[in-house]
Amino acid sequence: MYSAKEAAEKTGLSTAALRYYEKEQLLPQISRTSQKYRQYSDSDIEWIKMVQCLRRANVPIQSVKKYIALLVQGGKTMEQRYGMVQDYIRNIQEQMDQLHNALALTREKSAFYEKLLKEPSSRDLTYLEEWELFKNEEGKEE
């Protein structure tokens, strides 16, 4: 069993965030010592890590809450949960697509700068000139 502080250290969340998650019902019942202090079990920590994993994929707290509510309701909600998980997967894939595009753009920019930084003459480019040059570079790729 872990204290609030230990749980925070183990998960990388603040104790305030852990309390917030609990209040928002993203966590199962966290047991208490002598009716006062929270005690996080290993299983609680695991659960929190799962929530964190979803949160890092930008799943809204309300959605996680809904998923967990269904989970607690048990087996009869399995189809619904399956549906939610499918939505998560689609959403994550879409985000990866966007990141993929942004990575391509920034890598092109990076390569562009690397090239220009080798030519001292390019130091006097105005932003309009740079923009035009960059757009031409982009065009070349395909």
Next chain:
Amino acid sequence: MYSAKEAAEKTGLSTAALRYYEKEQLLPQISRTSQKYRQYSDSDIEWIKMVQCLRRANVPIQSVKKYIALLVQGGKTMEQRYGMVQDYIRNIQEQMDQLHNALALTREKSAFYEKLLKEPSSRDLTYLEEWELFKNEEGKEE
């Protein structure tokens, strides 16, 4: 040249968002018709799309603003901009890692549900049982 509404349609942003971006100095000077209405050029639209690309990669507005301010200052800030782009790249890669993890988790969950949904007996699982089963499944993967 495009009106506010047309620019909004072309970019998928609202006219209010376009004005907000302009106010926050994420866009170059947008020209005006007869001292009043905005006119977006093709080049403006391109610029907006670049901003959108960065925004979709969760680059904060203040960071885009800073990058653009450097860009306008010209060639002498090229190293700084190069540095910013490197940071963007690292950040995007980190986000992709997180999404990768979340995708793995959700795909496992999905596969788990697909298996369970084939067995009518599993309909009566409590969430604790499901959780245990799922954690065991996870362990198996490696």
Next chain:
DNA sequence: ATAAACTATGAAGTGTGCTTCAAGTCAACA
């Protein structure tokens, strides 16, 4: 035994990124 450190609670505050509102101007059509 008392200070330092930790925990509790509810309520209020914060930062980000827009959206919505209020109040007015401008252009075009019926």
Next chain:
DNA sequence: TGTTGACTTGAAGCACACTTCATAGTTTAT
């Protein structure tokens, strides 16, 4: 001519995800 409809502005409002604060009780170390 007047009434839509698109545009303008600044200001206020909102959703989200926490964080911080004020206040108070508990535990631990010296």
